[in-house]
Amino acid sequence: MTQSRRMLVLRAVVEDYIRSQEPIGSSSLTKTHDLGVSSATIRNDMAALEDEGYLIQPHTSAGRVPTEKGYRYFVDRLATVMPLSTAQRNGIATFLSGSVSLQDTLQRAARLLSQITGQMAVVASPALSKATVRHVEIVPVGVNVLLAVIITDTGRVAQHTLTVRRMPGADDLSVCCDAINRQCSGLSFSKAAERVRSIAGAGLPHAVVALSESLASVFEGMADDERANELYMAGASHLAQQPSMTDMAPLFDALEEQVVLMRLMSTLSEEADRDGVGVAIGSETHTPGLMNVSVVTSGYGRSAAPADASVREERREPPEHVSGTVGKGAISGSSEDVGADHDEPDAGRDRSDGASPQEGAGEPVAFIGSIGPTHMDYAATIAAVRAVAKYLTLSIASGDSMRSDPAL
Structure with missing residues (x-):
């Protein structure tokens, strides 16, 4: 029982010190907490807690304050x-x-x-290394340049330009985007890169295959982003x-x-x-x-x-x-x-x-x-x-x- 009461005294000291930021004495604990023992007993418990490293006395005549060990307990x-x-x-x-x-x-x-x-x-x-793919949009922005807008499950929106030697046709681009979103949604970027490459090998036009390879490289770069x-x-x-x-x-x-x-x-x-x-x-x-x-x-x-x-x-x-x-x-x-x-x-x-x-x-x-x-x-x-x-x-x-x- 002595040890249990002693730790209740420690809790009371920490609570009061957090509230007042002033050293806590045995008499003040007696007034603010119903610990069921005398001020002298509390004083002995506080001395024992100091010996055990839970409390420290800043000055000889002052009360006591918690140590790191006291806060941790x-x-x-x-x-x-x-x-x-x-x-x-x-x-x-x-x-x-x-x-x-x-x-x-x-x-x-x-x-x-x-x-x-x-x-x-x-x-x-x-x-980005901990995110997954939510949605991808790929839109033409130049003669040989596409913009990939990648939205993650965490709400990040990343934009990457993709340079291609041949621009895919509108229909091919639409089919490619649909396939990527259908098969990559919810995947990590490393898994999405693998899936995109598998999509590219499914007999698609050469321009789409080149685009898929570029997008897979982008996904791999995002997977490597550990910051x-x-x-x-x-x-x-x-x-x-x-x-x-x-x-x-x-x-x-x-x-x-x-x-x-x-x-x-x-x-x-x-x-x-x-x-x-x-x-x-x-x-x-x-x-x-x-x-x-x-x-x-x-x-x-x-x-x-x-x-x-x-x-x-x-x-x-x-x-x-x-x-x-x-x-x-x-x-x-x-x-x-x-x-x-x-x-x-x-x-x-x-x-x-x-x-x-x-x-x-x-x-x-x-x-x-x-x-x-x-x-x-x-x-x-x-x-x-x-x-x-x-x-x-x-x-x-x-x-x-x-x-x-x-x-x-």
Whole structure:
């Protein structure tokens, strides 16, 4: 019982410090939490937690504040992630539904997440390497030049010029496009390249065969594109306003290194369970400039997940308890493990949020995340990141963000 109570004291310290950002003493815990023991007992528990590395005392006469280890324990056993209010959910849907392109959708999502959390938001555009073919149009634009307009399942619209020695006739071009769309829709770009070449070998006119070979080469180039292409950021000024961020230069240097940031957030989102959220706290980011911040991220646009299942899930009232992976641990659907022995991190862990798992759900095509101080409100940030990620997934699945954008 002593160990269970001690971890309840740790949770209380973390909650109060997140709220006040002031060192927490035993007397204040006695007033704000019903722990059922005296202030002296709580003081002894806090001293033990300090010895175990969960808390630290900034000054001899001051209260205590959580360490990275304390935050990690708290996040791994976060029992209740408060769902967003109906007004907030409706606001997200309304704000994102007004977008005119995928780029606009992602920019709006970054601004929205930053506004909800009061922290910096980062949204990556979907990588072509993880997309599939939705539709292809090929139109003549010159004597020997064709324009291939390729629309992906993630809403990207890519345009490529194809130079041919002989222009296919209108009928041949129409037959070729119909065959490509019929046989390549839903395929990855590498598979689509193979399929296009097989179509070209089906006794079509020479001009169509040459065109198909050029298009197959374009598909192969898109399949090799491993970059997330662009990062959309909003709210960097929120970090500058944090009193704990005394030296901002390393942080902003780290944010400028977009490749490093993309690798970190992409890895966190991919390692999370289905519909999960990944959290890296301070040194867990393995990035010098991010040692004083936490990163909360989730994947979006899981193209292999059935769209109707996603829609059904989003239309449900959000559960009181939300489940998903959080960094090294999980957001549990039960509060029973809050006081569990910390030597058994998976004891009593319920990873279900009451919804049926999405059959065949694939890896995310991109990520969305929030960057804030280590004393951030983890429950609120996790809820916001999950909600906006879900709306992005729905937007892509329904095609709402699929607009022709010359910039792409």
